[in-house]
Amino acid sequence: MTAVLEQTAGVAASSRRGAILSVRDLKTYFATPAGEVKAVDGLSFDLRAGQVLGLVGESGSGKSVTGFSIVRLIEPPGRIVGGEISFKGQELTGASLEEMRRLRGRHIAMIFQDPMMTLNPVLRIDTQMIEAIQAHERVPIAEARARARDALGKVGIPSPEERLKAYPHQFSGGMRQRVAIATALLNQPDLIIADEPTTALDVTIQAQILAEVQKLTRDTNTAVIWISHDLSVVSGMADEVAVMYAGRIVEAGPVAEVINAPRHPYTAGLIGSLPSRNRRGERLRQIHGMTPNLLDLPEGCAFRTRCDHADEACRREPGLFARHGHVHRCFHPCREDA
């Protein structure tokens, strides 16, 4: 089954069965003095339990705004101006703030690039973790504490019993991120949205965290949206990948298909420019031009001014083309066997 679907009612309805999260035509705009920034502009995808969706794109492409929209943490001047977000059958765009708060700690967890967005610098780890549990469940302190300790152990923190008594600053960056992940997992959420949680970390620590998240999805069937600008990280982690450009998903499908046979020229360009896809010491294949300014997008296909395949047809907006669960938005896609 595909993560991203044609927005025809029939396809959408059938796909929602079995999907834990279903996003349809999501639009989140920011009213800025310079104009309306369409940060997310018509985004649709589905996610099943236990599935890992990699959301990739360059900075400003709308990845974080997508994540924040799902948990309804968009603040003015931002606003969800359209679309539907259905989580376990409940419509989130219309949910009350109270209801969202309940969902966030309990059923949906978010992990940020900066673990200190989750952790409180002045509280001991055990205090914050016990609080996180008791906010959603009536559990005796001793039991909550035991759960916190187990969660730390699960993410690979050595001597968790002693570490519970520490403060965040006594951990290294990688450990802090693991504590943040452990805190996010305390209530066994059904969905984790991880926004570049390993971007600031070294490869060695990144590998540890990726290993732990992989184990987790296997063991608990948690669904994950893994946001990253790094296609290599996502490709080893995710079942499906969605590539964003200027607020839209321009290509999506099973990882192997998208990586082996990218259809959208932007995806193909990103993969082709990786050093590992070029001969050592030679010039890299590169995408020309600059990353897009959302206030000044070309009309039609937003990638038009950087695209080698572009022609007159691309002055219109490309719709979604789908085949076997591999979708793209391009009038002149790369050949499947290329």
Added chain:
Amino acid sequence: MVEQALAPEVLEPTVANRQPVITLRGVSRTFGTPPSALARFAERFGGAKSKPTIVHAVDSVDLTVRKGEVLGLVGESGCGKSTLGRIIAGIMPPSSGEVLWRGRRLSELSPRERRAAKLRIQMIFQNPFASLNPRASVAEIVGEAPRIHHLIEGDEGAYVDEQLRRAGLDPSFKSRFPHQFSGGQRQRIGIARALAVQPEFLVCDEAVAALDVSIQAQILNLFMDLREQLDLTYLFISHDLGVVEHLSDRVAIMYLGRIVEEATVEEIFSRPNHPYTQALLEEIPRIETQKRAYTALKGELPSPLAPPPGCPFHPRCPNAFDRCKMEKPALRDVAADHRSACHLNDR
């Protein structure tokens, strides 16, 4: 005939026999660290006390960078890469040890020679914005240093235009200010500024790390083009092994302030000797078409405040044995043009 046999062999100009530009001998750099802001903050609210201590950011490093080569420098955050880069660029003095410029000690050079040597090495930083004066136009940013140092023969405007063109920027942008440019363009301004003083050596410290993926390739290509055109030598500092593999002739791996392995790029990537290098190579995120199982190196990078005794890598090393806990391994030849600091090589 006899004379002919004795004639000196004409050597191919391989990297190994090119002239050294920079040589480091036993270079160390220590810092006394005040407690971090976060620690101070927590302390105010009753957290544990933290005490000031000494960090050995760079610890007895011997290293040579030869004319025309790209030396990649790799290691985990905080291992001392930037500190070593700054020492090489001459913008930070070592606490001990010697820096040789073209075989001569910096301390032996006259003040004038030292200033000239310093100009020949330029540094390119990760965050192009922070390193550009926001109130100066591009023309001022690029033209200032060469004007002060009397490097411009003829018209300054034309000189600046040439530097901008080299860095891939349209000279018509030159009256604009840094905030009017994208990240990739700002990095190009930084490169034009460095090129304007006619350097022969660029120290690039995470120079593409902050750039978008599609822009990274453009800047890496620019570095490769400039190397050809201007016969530049590079120290290329990066945490991205894929980038380092692509660009470098030689690679040095750093761990807790020390170089633990150094070899040609082919050797490092095909026959890594040091267990730490092996672990790093294992964990490079590579583009995969099926899920991979990430296996993780155990443990964290130890604090440089309290480096472990013996081999600094021993707490994480899968091959550690008794000697590793007691004795620091020295960097020694393990093959031609390949050095490694690991006791396993004595076994």
